[in-house]
Amino acid sequence: SLITVTVCVLDGALLFQCTGIVYEFDDAIKTTKILTSSRICCKLWHPKLKVFVHLSNDTKVEARFLFFNKHYQVALLQIVTEHTLMPASFGSRPNYDQQVFFLGRDKDYLLIVRSGSILGLEQPFAGQNHYLFSRAGSPVACTGGPVIDKHGQVIGIM
Structure with missing residues (x-):
């Protein structure tokens, strides 16, 4: 979910x-x-x-x-909550040039999907070396949302 x-x-x-x-x-x-x-x-x-x-x-x-x-x-x-919510399926780490999808919800709670590929892994950014970089921008509403692979498994978060 x-x-x-x-x-x-x-x-x-x-x-x-x-x-x-x-x-x-x-x-x-x-x-x-x-x-x-x-x-x-x-x-x-x-x-x-x-x-x-x-x-x-x-x-x-x-x-x-x-x-x-x-x-x-x-x-x-x-x-x-009484509502049954399905946990995400988590995959392994992403790979260079891997095709990925960024998921989020907009202000009206509608689904946002953007696609891109991984540019690089663990490049230093603001003193933190665990960031992923992509070839596709993602909207602010995707912050905290999953980065998924082509199998629908979560391999990171925005």
């Missing part, structure tokens, strides 16, 4: 929106873990801010912040 993650103030005004990937679903206790960009973390330090996960049926669920790693720019959220 590919979902939208938003950071809002208490009155509901949107501050930041990105995409997330369902990482794990526990049917017994009805919890879902979501992998997304750590860029939402900079928005979380104020007590009047809330993080929501928007499900495909126009419902939004408040998310609990579990973990983030600034170096790798990933965050892990958890929600409680």
